Amino acid sequence: MTTVLIIEDEIKTARLIKNLIEADDEFTVAGMVPSVKGALAWLSQNSPGLILSDIQLADGLSFEIFRQAGIQVPVIFCTAFDEYAINAFKANGIDYLLKPIEEEKLQQSLAKFKSMKALFAPKDDYSRRLGTALNKLHNPYKTTMLIHHRERIIPLKMEDISVAHSENGIVTLYVKDTMRYHVNHTLEELEAMMDPAIFFKVNRQFIVNRNAIAGAEHYFSRRLLVRVAVKAPAEIIVSKARTQAFLKWMEQ
Known part of the structure; x- marks a missing residue:
């Protein structure tokens, strides 16, 4: 029974x-x-x-x-x-x-x-x-994704992705070892694959890995500037609307 x-x-x-x-x-x-x-x-x-x-x-x-x-x-x-x-x-x-x-x-x-x-x-x-x-x-989140880089197929652990960046329809992954890979996914598709306990979409251009975050500081208009362990292609700014959610996520 x-x-x-x-x-x-x-x-x-x-x-x-x-x-x-x-x-x-x-x-x-x-x-x-x-x-x-x-x-x-x-x-x-x-x-x-x-x-x-x-x-x-x-x-x-x-x-x-x-x-x-x-x-x-x-x-x-x-x-x-x-x-x-x-x-x-x-x-x-x-x-x-x-x-x-x-x-x-x-x-x-x-x-x-x-x-x-x-x-x-x-x-x-x-x-x-x-x-x-x-x-x-x-648990629909990926732990590994396959990267097609030139003639190679590379198994990339999701946890090794420090930053995902979208610009002009091209999504680039910035990895811990400073390598960069382009992927055939939108940022929204990539977000759906990622564990939200580890990754956070801070704005329309960036997803960040909590383990890559070196710190954050106050920015203009009650926004936040996020510092990461890799060289990002632009400043990573948390929008005003997402600031409280981001800080709560950081505490988890």
Whole structure:
């Protein structure tokens, strides 16, 4: 039997979800909590096999729960908003249901979970295998990309890219060893390949690697000037609109 944790701050919705889940004999609801704080406390003492979670809770977004708890448990997200879908599938999400919850769609989500669970049998190895599969499924960021440089094909580790720069439609990668490579990607395509924990798009021309940043200083009009470990083709300026997000990212 699979134990389930429900994270939901609307009592009626939580009870409805509980009743729908327990209509299936393979599931039992082990806990219902209404907040980020409550979920973190519950998870510090318990290990469910499945989580059903709202996203916008009274004390924050539920993504914070999974970031802090560091758990590898599949999650079915149930929310009234559709703009969080991408983040949900980066947080061990296996399905994304919009409220009001429909019984048929919830049962389809539970069936999807069962299929995944059966796929990663035997039972005693299920958690480890499922965790590995979820990591691969929800971590779309590249660790290596192939660079076509003259007659060579070079495997370049993403972490070795210090700066990515776009000018006149040409994107150039500046690497730790001062090498430069042109790539057939736009800066937006490149950003989608990069782990946001490591890379930050500071403006329309530059993406920087946090490990290449030597420091930052105040610039005109409440912007920031970023110093990096390689010789950049131009000054790297964080736009006023992105300054606070950049400083928060630097602290993470």
